Structure formats: structure tokens, C-alpha cells
Amino acid sequence: MSEPFRAGDRLPSLEVKAFTRDGFINFPVTFPGGVTFRMVGGGRVVTGTASGDALGTIVYNWAAGDLSVAGTYAAVFIATDGAGRTATFPTGTNLELVVVPMI
Numbered sequence: 001m002s003e004p005f006r007a008g009d010r011l012p013s014l015e016v017k018a019f020t021r022d023g024f025i026n027f028p029v030t031f032p033g034g035v036t037f038r039m040v041g042g043g044r045v046v047t048g049t050a051s052g053d054a055l056g057t058i059v060y061n062w063a064a065g066d067l068s069v070a071g072t073y074a075a076v077f078i079a080t081d082g083a084g085r086t087a088t089f090p091t092g093t094n095l096e097l098v099v100v101p102m103i
Contacts, residue, residue, distance in 0.1 A: 004098040004099065004100045005062075005067050005097065005098070005099050005100070006067070006099070006100055006102060007067055007068060007069065007070045007099050007100065007101050007102045008067060008068060008102045009062070009067055010061075010062040010063075010064070010066075010067070011062070013059050013060060013061045013062065014037070014059070014060040014062070014075075014097070015057060015058070015059045015060075016057075016058050016077070016089070016090075016095065017056050017057055017058075018052070018056045018057075018058055018077070018089045018090075019056050023056075024054075024055050024056030025052070025056045025089075026054045026055075026056075027051075027052025027053060027054070027056070027058070027079065028052070028053070028054060029054070030079075030081065031052065031079035031080055031081050031087070032081070032082050033079070033080030033081055033082060033084065034049065034079070034080055035049070035050040035051060035052045035058055035077050035078070035079045035080075036048070036049060036050060036077070036078045036079075036080075037049070037050040037060040037075065037076075037077055037078075038075065038076055038077075038078060039066070039073045039074070039075040039097060040073060040074050040075070041071050041072055041073030041074060041097075042069055042071040042072075042073070044069055044073075046066045046073075048060060048061075048063055048066070050077055052077075052079065058077050058089065060077070067099050069099065070099045070100055070101040070102075071098075071099055072096060072097070072098050072099075073096070073097045073098075073099065074094035074095070074096065074097075075094060075095040075096075075097050076088050076089065076090070076094055076095065077089045
């Protein structure tokens with residue numbers, strides 16, 4: 001589980017590392033079709049475009065309203081290769097994100 005995010009904030013961005021037993025994933029080479037972020041919880045679905053770099057870092061910059069509702073969410077990154085095939089990160093589980101209420 002990551003550190004909680006505050007409802008209404010847009011910083012910090014969500015940043016994770018993706019790797020295999022061989023090392024970090026080179027997203028521009030392995031997944032030229034791009035990376036999508038998906039977060040589900042509390043009857044809400046948040047999606048958007050993420051970015052991945054050559055050192056396995058995936059970043060999602062929060063859009064207005066993404067963190068507007070406090071709660072616990074399951075989240076993943078979906079990467080697309082040059083043939084249109086997808087891979088989901090993390091592979092064996094979902095990220096758990098907590099959005100705490102603004103006071």
C-alpha cells in the first residue's frame with residue numbers, strides 16, 4: 001500500500017516501479033502503445049493516460065476530480081505493446097490507494 005493521498009489534491013503524482021526478474025521494464029521499447037491508469041472503488045472508475053520510462057518508472061498525474069472522493073481504491077496500469085497486446089502492472093495483485101478526506 002502506498003502513502004495516502006488527500007481528497008482534492010493533485011500532487012504528488014502516483015509513481016511506481018515495474019520490473020521483472022530480469023530488471024526494470026523499458027516502457028518506450030516494450031510498450032510503444034502507451035500506458036493507461038485505472039482506479040476503481042466506491043462506485044467510481046478513474047482512468048487516464050500514464051507515462052512509463054526506460055527505467056521502469058510509471059507515472060500518473062492526477063486530473064481534476066480524480067481524488068475528489070475519499071475511500072480505498074484498487075488501481076492498475078495497463079501497458080500496450082506494438083501488436084496491441086496488453087500487460088497489467090502490477091501483475092499479481094492490484095495497487096491499493098487510500099484517499100483521505102479533506103478537513
